[in-house]
Amino acid sequence: MYGYEVTEPRLRCVLPFEAAPAEVRLLRRAAVTQLARWGTPVAEDEAELLVTELATNVVKHVGEGVSATLILEWRGERLRLEVHDTSRALPTPSAADGDSECGRGLHLLAALAVDWGTVLTAVGKAVWCEILISAGRTCRRIERAAEALEGYQGISAGAALRTSSRAAGLEESAVELIADLLHWTAARGHDPDDILDRAQMHYEAEADAA
Structure with a gap:
């Protein structure tokens, strides 16, 4: 797993990964390490859970072994977590009592994040969420x-x-x-x-x- 960073005009880290359970664990660790390096005042457990959910959805619903990318971006009072993959199929929330694991995952994003969404890209789609961090x-x-x-x-x-x-x-x-x-x-x-x-x-x- 390799990453590169752009620090202007915001703190930003890009982490490509392979959609596989073992890689998800490494990705979670890399994300927490990066947030610690930045000194981001955000709950570590919350960030780990969101990274895991975003990356695991790629494994389950796009395919194991496909290439994907996690982007961490800290600007002002929000931390943005964004996962890009090669599928153009946009996930949709299921009913609260539905059987869709992807739908339940989206409900989890909605519950933990202050905002979230999906967008089509030139090569697939991105699913993102934002965490509100300490202001002032x-x-x-x-x-x-x-x-x-x-x-x-x-x-x-x-x-x-x-x-x-x-x-x-x-x-x-x-x-x-x-x-x-x-x-x-x-x-x-x-x-x-x-x-x-x-x-x-x-x-x-x-x-x-x-």
Whole structure:
């Protein structure tokens, strides 16, 4: 399973996968790992369940072994989960007591997500849903930090190479970024300790208000 990311104008991750039970488990794990890297304030269990449902529907109703793609997109107050496959048959909800597993899956999407839908694409269709995540300044600060670290890791690739995982690479990038900012502060005649104290005060004030 391979993925690529585009961080502008939003945080976005594309994860191609093969429609098979074993791949669904790997996809779920990859999605949760990506959300953790971004610091997305969303319930992990909820995201896992939605990814599993979207991917499993491809296995059951398009065919095992077909190629599909999961797209994660975080912008503002919503996280969007979108699965593309090669079938142009649009799923429809079943009656609440119906026997259709696909229909029950859509009812689950409707119950957990703030919005969902299906759309035809050039090569098939996409089924998507959106989760509402924490709003406000703290959420925007986390999103902005994730954007900065993604870009900073690309510039300072050595941080990622010295670690065994990309998540650990981002942590190392955060340390290097803070150290660089302290060097920048000292070079302009300011006290790095004072800057750290002021940043800590901002963090604690906003954490207490959350």
